[in-house]
Amino acid sequence: MKILVVYYSRSERTKQVADRIRQIFQCDIERIEDVESREGPSKFLKSTFESILGHNTEIKPSKIDPQGYDLVIIGTPVWAGTMSSPIFTYMKQNFLKFDQVAFFCTCGSNGAESTLKNMERLIRKEPVSTLSLTKKELKNNMNGKINNFISELKYELT
């Protein structure tokens, strides 16, 4: 089974989860990158508004074509209760190329459920499985939750 992990991460938390999933599956991985830096308070506001309003943002061209992968696992930080605008943009650009999908997100403390639901709505495709991790869970139980997610994926896909 060909698996691709695609993620965006502004402050490296979602990256930790993406790297662990990639390590377990020994699969390909793509990091979505901004064209412009998102550092600083004005960029925090811009990110919030882009997410709330569902605006596209400028992302660098991706290096891996998701077409031909049996499963694309997409990860995002939660921004204002929904997916980050770079992942919104990536999903809009590529949804026709996805076969099966799974989603994961990281957040401070809330907004994971709406984020995962909005990702599903955006591409009108039900994920095989989902995973969410709060800041606290990332610290205390990251591997446990990731392992459950992986087991569910393996179960659903075999």
Ligand SMILES: Cc1cc2nc3c(=O)[nH]c(=O)nc-3n(C[C@H](O)[C@H](O)[C@H](O)COP(=O)(O)O)c2cc1C
């Ligand atoms: C613009 C912005 C909006 C955010 N909105 C939320 C939110 O609604 N709920 C929440 O729990 N955390 C929120 N956060 C915190 C991030 O979701 C959290 O720190 C996440 O793990 C960061 O992932 P990253 O390090 O991969 O960028 C927000 C962070 C940013 C930058």
